Amino acid sequence: MNAGPGDDLVTVEDLQVHFxxxxxxxxxxxxxxxxxxxxxxxxxRRGETLGLVGESGSGxxxxxxxxxxxxxxxxxxVTFDGIDVTAASAADLxxxxxxxxxxxxxxxxxxxxxxxxxxxxxxxxxxxxxASGRDLDRRVGELLDIVGLPPGASxxxxxxxxxxxxxxxxxxxxxxxxxDLVVADExxxxxxxxxxxxxxxxxxxxxxxxxxxYLFIAHDLAVVRHVADRIAVMYxxxxxxxxxxxxxxxxxxxxxxxxxxxxxPIPDPAVESSRERIILHGDMxxxxxxxxxxxxxxxxxxxxxxxCADEVPALRPLASGxxxxxxxxxxxxxxxxxxxxxxxxxxxxxxxxxxxRYDP
Amino acid sequence: MSTAxxxxxxxxxxxxxxxxxxxxxxxxxxxxxxxLLQVSDLEVRFVTRDRTVHAVNGVSFDLDVGETLxxxxxxxxxxxxxxxxxxxxxxxxxARVPAGSVRFDGEDLLRLREDRLCQIRGRDxxxxxxxxxxxxxxxxxxxxxLTETVRTHLGYDxxxxxxxxxxxxxxxxxxxxxxxxxxxxxQFSGGMRQRxxxxxxxxxxxxxxxxxxxxxxxxxxxxxxxxxxxxxxVETEGMxxxxxxxxxxxxxxxxxxxxxxxxxxxxxxxxxxxxFARPQHPYTLGLLRSVPRLDSGHDTALAPIPGAPRDxxxxxxxxxxxPRCTYATQESRERLPVLTPAPSAGAGHQxxxxxxxxxxxxxxxxxxxxxxx
Numbered sequence: 001m002n003a004g005p006g007d008d009l010v011t012v013e014d015l016q017v018h019f020x021x022x023x024x025x026x027x028x029x030x031x032x033x034x035x036x037x038x039x040x041x042x043x044x045r046r047g048e049t050l051g052l053v054g055e056s057g058s059g060x061x062x063x064x065x066x067x068x069x070x071x072x073x074x075x076x077x078v079t080f081d082g083i084d085v086t087a088a089s090a091a092d093l094x095x096x097x098x099x100x101x102x103x104x105x106x107x108x109x110x111x112x113x114x115x116x117x118x119x120x121x122x123x124x125x126x127x128x129x130x131a132s133g134r135d136l137d138r139r140v141g142e143l144l145d146i147v148g149l150p151p152g153a154s155x156x157x158x159x160x161x162x163x164x165x166x167x168x169x170x171x172x173x174x175x176x177x178x179x180d181l182v183v184a185d186e187x188x189x190x191x192x193x194x195x196x197x198x199x200x201x202x203x204x205x206x207x208x209x210x211x212x213x214y215l216f217i218a219h220d221l222a223v224v225r226h227v228a229d230r231i232a233v234m235y236x237x238x239x240x241x242x243x244x245x246x247x248x249x250x251x252x253x254x255x256x257x258x259x260x261x262x263x264x265p266i267p268d269p270a271v272e273s274s275r276e277r278i279i280l281h282g283d284m285x286x287x288x289x290x291x292x293x294x295x296x297x298x299x300x301x302x303x304x305x306x307x308c309a310d311e312v313p314a315l316r317p318l319a320s321g322x323x324x325x326x327x328x329x330x331x332x333x334x335x336x337x338x339x340x341x342x343x344x345x346x347x348x349x350x351x352x353x354x355x356x357r358y359d360p
Numbered sequence: 361m362s363t364a365x366x367x368x369x370x371x372x373x374x375x376x377x378x379x380x381x382x383x384x385x386x387x388x389x390x391x392x393x394x395x396l397l398q399v400s401d402l403e404v405r406f407v408t409r410d411r412t413v414h415a416v417n418g419v420s421f422d423l424d425v426g427e428t429l430x431x432x433x434x435x436x437x438x439x440x441x442x443x444x445x446x447x448x449x450x451x452x453x454x455a456r457v458p459a460g461s462v463r464f465d466g467e468d469l470l471r472l473r474e475d476r477l478c479q480i481r482g483r484d485x486x487x488x489x490x491x492x493x494x495x496x497x498x499x500x501x502x503x504x505x506l507t508e509t510v511r512t513h514l515g516y517d518x519x520x521x522x523x524x525x526x527x528x529x530x531x532x533x534x535x536x537x538x539x540x541x542x543x544x545x546x547q548f549s550g551g552m553r554q555r556x557x558x559x560x561x562x563x564x565x566x567x568x569x570x571x572x573x574x575x576x577x578x579x580x581x582x583x584x585x586x587x588x589x590x591x592x593x594v595e596t597e598g599m600x601x602x603x604x605x606x607x608x609x610x611x612x613x614x615x616x617x618x619x620x621x622x623x624x625x626x627x628x629x630x631x632x633x634x635x636f637a638r639p640q641h642p643y644t645l646g647l648l649r650s651v652p653r654l655d656s657g658h659d660t661a662l663a664p665i666p667g668a669p670r671d672x673x674x675x676x677x678x679x680x681x682x683p684r685c686t687y688a689t690q691e692s693r694e695r696l697p698v699l700t701p702a703p704s705a706g707a708g709h710q711x712x713x714x715x716x717x718x719x720x721x722x723x724x725x726x727x728x729x730x731x732x733x
Contacts, residue, residue: 055579162668192434192606197650197664219579222609226652226662249654263584264654265609269633271655272613279588280581283549 009081009180009213010044010067016075017059017066021288034288036062038237039076041315044181049207049214051228051245053221053260057284058234060217064183067215068100069093081180098128101174105186107166111158117144117169118154124176143172146209147202164195171202175210183215188223200227221264225249230321233257236295237287239315243322253324253333256296278339294327301339302332394466395422396600397446397568402460404438404445404624414672415441417624418460420699425567428594428601430611430632432647433621436669439604442621443570445470447485448477464568483513486561490573492553496545502529502556503541509563528559532589551582558589565597572604587614608651612636617708620644623670623680626699630709638722640702640711642685645721679714687715 017037022028037059044050054060065071067078069085078085080096088096101124104110111120121140125131131139144153147168158166167187174182184203188196204227206212218224224231225245232242233256241254252258259278266272280299285291291298297308307313307327315325318333331337404416416438423429431439444450446462446469462469464485469477481487489495497505506528507521516524522541529537532555545553554574561569571590575583591614594601603615611618611632619629620641628641639645646665667684678693679685685692697712704719705711 055581164668193608193647194434194650194665195668197652197662198666200652200662201664221580222652222654225654259581261654263580265583265587265607265613266653266655267608267612267636267648267651268653268655269612269636272609277584277588279584281585283551283582284579 007045008043009046010215011079012043012063012067012076013041013079014076015040015063015066015073015078017062017071018074032288034286035237035290036287037066037073038287038290040234040237040239041076042232042239042242044213044215045230046180047207047211047213048229049216049227051224051231052215052217052234053219053224053231054234055219055260055284057236057287059237059287060219060234061185063234064102064185064215064217067183068097068102070102098124098177099179100181100183101177101179103167103170103174103182103184103187106190107163107170108158108190110170111166113158116155116157117149117161120158120169121154121172121176124173128177130177139176143176146175146206147172162195163191164198167191167199168202171199171206175206175212178210179212181213181215183217185217186219187216189218189220196223203227221249221260222266233260236284236290238295239323239325240296241322241324242315243324247319247322251322251333253318253322253329254296254326255300255302255332257324259301294325302328302337303340304328304337394463396425396427396465397423397602398461398463399442399446400461400463402442402445402462403458404441404450405456405458406454407456408454411673414675415624416445417676419621419624419626421619421626421629423568423600423602426594426598426600427617428603428615430615430618431602431604431621432606432608432611432618434606434669436672437621438624439621440572441624443487443572443602443604447481447487447570448472448474449487479513482509482566483564484566485568485570486564486566487570487572488554488557488561488574490576492550492557492577493545495557496553498545501542501544502548506541506556506560506563509560513564524563525559528563529556531562531593532556532559533585534559550578551585554578554582554586555589558586558593562593562597562599566599568600568602569593570602570604573606574603575610576605576607583610590614608636608647620647623672623676625676625680625712627681627713628702628709628711629699630702630705631707634706634709638702638705638709640705640709640716641681641713642687642715642717643681645717646684679712687713687717689715691715 015037016039018033018035020030021032021034023031040063052060052063062071066073073086080100083096085096118140121143122136125136125139140154141151144151149165149168158169161169188199191199207214216224216227228245230243231245231248233240235256241248241257248257249261252261259280262276262278278301282299285298293309293311294313297303313325313327315323317323318329328337400420402416402419406413406415419442433439445457448469457470460470503522503525506525510516510521510524525541526537529540534540534552534555548556575586578586587610590601603611605611615632617629618632618635619626620643622643628635628644635644639648649663650665652662665684670680670683676696678695679697682688682692691714697714699710699712702709702711702716
């Protein structure tokens with residue numbers, strides 16, 4: 001990392017969130033754990049957008065929630081502007097939450113249908129006692145204005161708005177307290193593309209005007225590429241690669257990132273017909289029984305007989321600001337290792353004989 | 361450890377030669393000389409006590425044997441309703457089809473008796489949906505559901521049906537098919553369930569497969585698997601594919617022709633490469649400009665389409681897109697544009713617009729994409 005510690009707003013060290021699996025009728029006994037987040041470390045610099053991408057079940061949402069302690073981490077540490085969030089008392093946490101806010105995926109279920117928009121946006125201001133009376137009304141008016149809603153919206157109810165407008169309401173609520181950090185969890189994935197672009201532009205606009213730092217969580221790499229300065233890629237509870245956004249897309253070092261990038265459809269038939277595709281077989285293993293060694297080795301096209309299955313790869317720097325967790329990243333980047341399977345892979349018609357669940 | 365990935369270059373080359381040798385390529389059963397499917401002026405309304413929604417407003421298109429057609433549009437544009445109307449699957453209580461015809465192999469599906477339609481659905485035309493969990497019966501084993509199709513339509517006995525079902529699962533890339541037949545849908549992952557749906561759909565070697573957002577509920581790496589499977593099946597089975605999606609990237613890599621729908625109408629239809637290279641309708645251009653591309657730079661600003669789609673409770677007078685369109689004229693607001701061959705475009709390119717996008721603005725799009733096209 002080339003930034004000094006003073007530049008980091010959030011530092012996450014070895015974060016773990018394990019959900020217990022219980023069994024038994026009278027006395028529930030813990031029989032295992034879903035390792036939703038399993039040893040994740042990264043930093044978010046002040047004023048940047050860090051994109052966190054991964055597929056469903058990779059633990060990206062849980063990571064975002066653990067950052068704000070909306071779920072309790074079972075291990076590790078989160079530091080926000082020098083304050084240990086994981087050790088904060090309830091009162092400290094309440095003060096901290098003024099400075100860290102969240103925007104949710106579903107604009108339909110994250111707004112209270114019985115309260116009007118003015119009330120929804122004013123709630124954080126009222127709860128944290130930063131404004132009241134006429135001052136409160138004025139502040140709500142300002143907030144609606146900066147997210148592009150008409151002043152008349154204040155007296156109306158969420159059901160009167162479209163998905164895109166509801167997401168604007170959610171954003172107005174999130175920035176009401178002038179937070180430092182906004183965790184945006186799939187903020188545009190429920191929206192149609194023409195509306196999605198409006199919200200992405202608004203997010204960027206707000207960042208410039210209010211000096212926000214974003215943790216932008218999404219499954220859509222094209223969207224993340226568009227908004228993020230840096231991107232962290234998650235797979236099965238762990239980070240596999242962290243890098244500047246442009247560098248990640250042009251020079252991915254982890255095999256999973258390569259496969260993920262090659263699977264993203266590009267709206268251009270000329271590119272689509274000529275690009276190289278790495279098609280992974282099978283599905284992500286269950287986080288309740290992650291494979292030993294590298295979590296990705298069961299699906300990795302470059303898997304090697306040594307180390308991959310028994311030694312957990314560390315997330316290590318491979319170039320300036322570019323980290324990847326792969327034992328063989330250098331060899332793969334240099335072309336010294338060939339991916340398995342050109343020509344020998346089981347074709348579609350013959351059925352792929354690869355277990356789709358990892359069974360120890 | 362067997363191989364975990366497979367390399368494909370270029371995208372459409374993945375036909376398994378052994379599948380061809382095994383005789384999986386079905387011969388065409390077509391009896392007429394026209395297109396396999398011909399949809400003309402299809403209209404659909406949803407009528408409730410207090411309002412009428414004009415969901416589909418005169419949709420026409422053709423589909424040839426073995427052709428792939430993509431239908432793209434945003435939520436509510438009528439793309440799914442069109443396909444449901446074609447097969448008579450709309451809810452009877454509220455849906456009305458006041459006009460139009462759907463000729464499949466010479467027969468108008470909208471005017472067929474229910475028993476004849478039942479013969480065609482599932483045998484000649486199959487459909488797969490977005491959510492494989494709600495389309496599969498959770499209390500019936502996968503094998504029962506698969507054998508039901510072939511026993512109903514092809515009259516196989518139990519043993520033949522079981523063999524056929526195992527073969528189908530194998531063809532869609534499900535490992536260990538004989539064991540998997542005894543399992544239930546909840547024991548399958550999302551991608552595997554969609555493979556089961558595809559296996560059911562191709563069980564009777566349909567001539568037309570309608571896939572309604574087949575990969576939308578799936579993760580991107582699984583989506584790539586499913587799209588690849590569909591591409592391979594189109595080639596090996598020789599069936600036509602109608603792919604309904606909101607994702608321009610999916611049609612770009614899968615379909616030969618693409619139709620763009622807005623407010624219940626096809627506003628533009630063209631060979632896919634032509635559509636993306638020379639979009640004529642301002643809405644198509646708007647869509648292309650609002651999608652972030654993985655291969656474009658970080659600083660390219662997205663150009664969203666202002667406003668939101670219109671409320672479809674009133675009949676159209678002018679162009680439905682006019683209120684959001686920067687090219688709209690008085691004529692656009694008053695007279696309904698119909699699909700006509702685009703003046704400055706290639707063969708098979710039709711657009712419904714009084715004032716198509718000028719060449720200079722299309723070039724601006726190409727610049728926006730970093731000169732990729």
